Amino acid sequence: MSGRRPFRQRRSPAVPAPVDFGAFVRAAGADGRLVVQPRMGFGDPGLMREGLVAAKEADATTVGTLTLDSYTRVGELAAVEEALREGIKLNGYPVVNHPPATTEAVLAGVRDATFPVQVRHGSATPVDIFWALLRLRLNATEGGPVSYCLPYGRTPLADGVKNWEACCELYTRLRDTGVEPHLETFGGCMMGQLCPPSQLVAISFLEAMFFAQHGIRSLSLSYAQQTDMGQDREAVGALRRLCQELLPTDNWHVVIYAYMGVYPETYRGAHRLLGRAAELAVTTGAHRLIVKTVAEARRIPTIAENVLALEYADAVARRTAPERPGAPDVLEDSPTYAEARALVDAVLGLDDDLGRALLAAFRLGYLDVPYCVHPDNAGRARSYIGPDGRMRWADIGRLPLRGIAEQGTARKITSADLLKDLFHVRQRYDEAALEITEGAGAELLPG
Secondary structure (H helix, E strand, O other), rough: OOOOOOOOOOOOOOOOOOHHHHHHHHHHHHHHOEEEEEEOOOOOHHHHHHHHHHHHHHHEEOOEEOOOOOHHHOOHHHHHHHHHHHOOOOOOOOOOOOOOOHHHHHHHHEEEEEEEEEEOOOOOOOOHHHHHHHHHHOEEEEOOOOOOOOOOOOOOOHHHHHHHHHHHHHHHHHHOOOOOEEEOOHHHHOOOOOHHHHHHHHHHHHHHHHHHOOOEEEEEEEEEEEOOOOHHHHHHHHHHHHHHHHOOOOOEEEEEOOOOOOOOHHHHHHHHHHHHHHHHHHHHHHEEEEEOOOOOOOOOOOHHHHHHHHHHHHHHOOOOOOOOOOOOOOOOHHHHHHHHHEEEEEEOOOOOOHHHHHHHHHHHHHOOOOOOOOOOOOOOOOEEOOOOOOOOEEEOOOOOOOOOEEEOOOOOOOHHHHHHHHHHHHHHHHHHHHOOOOOOHHHHHHO
C-alpha cells in the first residue's frame, strides 16, 4: 500500500515443518512459563510480518497470530480481491486471497520451533480458509461449530456443524505431510460477556469433544475472563477437570482470554484487568493467555501497544505464584463444575454423534446462550451480575439445571439492568484506577 516498501515474495527452498502448537504451549507450561499471544492482523503483508517479528522479539514467551479480515470471515472473497486491487485497507490478513508465496514470505524466518503461529478468523463457513491453511501448512487455528456460528451472524447452526465437520476432516490431512493440526475451541468466549461461566465451560468442552471426534488430537480449550475472580477460578478448574475425566487426548491445554466485554478506558484500569487475567491463568494452571491492550476501548491497537500488553502480562505472570501446596484445589467440586457437568452430560446423552447432539441440545433448549438473538438459540435463559460480582442465572429456561444451578434471586431483566451489567467491569476498574495513588510503578500493580 502507499508509503510502504514493496514486499518481496520469495519461496524458501526448504521450509521446515511447523511444530505442534499444542505441544509447544504445554512444554512452556511445564517449564513454568505462561505463553502470551496478541490478536494482531493486518492486510498489508509487510506490516503483518512486522507485527509477527515484534511479537517474537517481545520480552515474553509468545506465539504469533494471523488474524483474518472481516470479508474473508464471511466468505466475501470478491470484496477482498477488489480491496487488494484498489489498495483499500483491510482490517486483517486475507490469507485466502494473498498468493501462497506472499504468506510464505511473511512467515519465512519468523515462524519456527521457538515461535509457532495461529490463524484466527471467526468464520462459520471456513472451508476456503482451511484449504488455504492446508496449502501453507498453517497448523493452528480456532473456532467451533457453535461459537463461530451463533454470535456472529445468521448462518443456520446445522450448516455451521456441517462446515466444521468438513473442515476438521480436511485439517487432519496435514498429518500426511508430517504436521500435527491444532484446533482451539472458541466456546468459552460466547458473546464475550454475560454468559454464566458454567455454560462457557460446557460449550468449550463440547466443541473440543466435537473436534476430537473428527480426528483432531491437539486441542486447546478457551475460557474468557468474566466478572469475579473466584468464579473464574472455579470455571477454569471445572474445564480442566472435564478434560481430565472425558477428553480422549492428553495433548490439550486451557487458554484464557482477557475480558472480552466493554473494556476500561483508563490506562491503569486496562492494565489492572489484564493483570488479573494473567493471575487467573497462572493460579489455575492454564498455559496460554490472549491479551488485550490499553487501546481496546478506543481503537485498533498498534504493534507497539500489543507488545506492551504481551510484556506486561508476562511480567505479572512471572511474579504470580502458582497454587500453593495445601491451598484449595481449583479442580475440586464447585457450583460451576456441577452446572457444567450437568450440561455436558445432558448433551452427550442426546446422541453419540456430537454434531447431532449439539443441534438437538439447542433445539431442546439444553444449551441456551443469554442475549444471543440467533434464530437457532432458544433465547429463554437470562443472566445478571449479582451484588457480589458473580454471574448468576436470572432464568434457566429449559436448561437441565433445575435443582443444580446456583440460585440467585429470580428477577426480570430490564434494558437498564442489561446496560448496567454490560458496563460493570469498565466502571469497576476505571473507578479503582482513579483511586490509585500516583507513584513510580503504580500502573504496574497487579489487580
